[in-house]
Amino acid sequence: MTTNTQITRTSNLPKIIHYAKEFLFWFVLIATFLFSIFPLYWMFITSLKPRTDVEMTPPTFMPFVDYQPTLDNYVDVFLKDRAGAGFAEADQEATRKISEFPTTLTNSVIITTVTTILAVLMGTLAAYAFSRFQIKGEADMRFFILSTRMLPPVVVLIPVFLMFNQPGELVNNALQNIPISFIQAFGESIKDFSLRNSYIGITLLYITFGLPFVVWMMKGFFDEIPKEYEEAAMMDGYSRLEAIWKIVLPEAFPAMLATSVFVVITAWNEFVFVLLLNRDNATTVPPFLFSILGYGQVEWGRTAATSVLFLIPIIVFTFLARNHLLRGVTFGAVRR
Template sequence: MIANLSIRRLRRVPIASILFLAIFLLFILVPLYWMAMTSIKPSDDYLAVPPVWFPANPTLVHYGAALFAYRGLTGLLNSVIISTAATVLSAFLGTLMAYSLARFNTGGQHLSFWVLSQRFLPPIAIILPIFLIYRGVGLHDTHIGLVLAYTVLTLPVTVWMMYAYFRQVPRSLEEAALVDGCTRWQALWRVAVPLAVPGIVAAAVFAFIACWTEFFFALLLTSRNAFTLPTVFRAFIGFQGALYGESSALSVVSLVPSIALGILVQRHLVRGLTLGAVRG
């Protein structure tokens, strides 16, 4: 009797797991599918009853309107430039800060947590002073101004993530490099950084996604020249209704860089996220 019950439980576990995964995939993929289909639907199919799951006459007119009529292409290029520059700068500065905290205990035991605590501050509490400073020094509506703001925004999390990775790198490897004649900078760039590449990549991906999807700073610190892709979506909602096709088309376009980045760095990203999770 007990043996039969155990066998039944073992048989139910895979079925339950598969069912759970199937529901989870539907929960994730169905909205993406609906968004992609809406981007190629004619306007008459948006609110059709029953719903149109695949349009009979697909069109790309919404992509053209979103990218050119509503300057979505300009916003896309600005987002690529600003997010990439802010990510590189955040990764570079975060690497130096995290290494200093991990190896030299810079600032004592609480400085690393203080750096992370800066991310707890709500952006709305600091946006007005930043806006006034930017207007005063000429950084408002510039790529450089938004890059600096995004770097400050993402640096705390970047430092915290890399700090954990550098602590996993054995000190003996760097000490051996120093004994062989390397300077401290050479030990950092030739030994510590290559070993911490998965962590650096994971932190950089998180920084890029944070910059790519950020809306509040971009809305208030830009206007006509340095506006990013998320701020373009506000043009699709008006008093007469929403432009579902254009917003869906631009959403599909905005997903491409993130998906491509995830595919390119998938191996390093998985290693970086799991590094240090199991300690012997």
């Protein structure tokens, strides 16, 4: 009997190993999937929980099964905190004001859109020049552009803060040394100009965050478009500008869209600079989210709802650009 099983076991061994491998494969696959998706799922169902359920132990896992989902949190997103600790008082409900969420969201959209358009345009032009023209010190310039990405942002935070605080005063100080009256008067007039709490300042900053990325990515793409395309067009009597406009840009447009996803995400997600520079005006959503965390009691349901609303565009973008993303996150180091 024992010998018998022994024999069948040995003969089945390759099969058993095969099944064990399959099992391990699917187990790891499902575990990875669950680990990746769980925090997102948790955020989503938290945003649908009634206030009493959010801090419940044991926590509830399934909407409709464990609890009745509600959209209250999503309504709360657009309203200011209730005054005082006494929640759920009907008369307070009427007096609650609109929260900063709509404003900050609009700011996020404006800043991200302008940043993306400008960064992609400027970066694409520079990348074209790097790809097609003989430029003195090209390698140095490209490294210079890349090196601006290596900096820990906090290191430049201090001087950027100083520079944005009173750029007018800085220029004025320099201009006062010039003994010509109208130049000095001009200096006086721009003295109070500040880039803090303004759309312009933060947008310029985000463009510089996005530019190195666009230049490197787009240069990679342009290198893949054969030079001969434009050369043939120029032989046919087009100027180079026409050749770029009519032949190169249509070729490069999908790449520009893919690249822009990264600029969008950088600008959309940025937190420290906007927190420090735009505290009072032109603030985006991440600092707002941080501020509703507040002290002590955190309204997790409302925070979750805000997060979900803010993340939806990113998840859509990720889905649309999924085939280009890997190349993007590695700065073009991985080619498709």
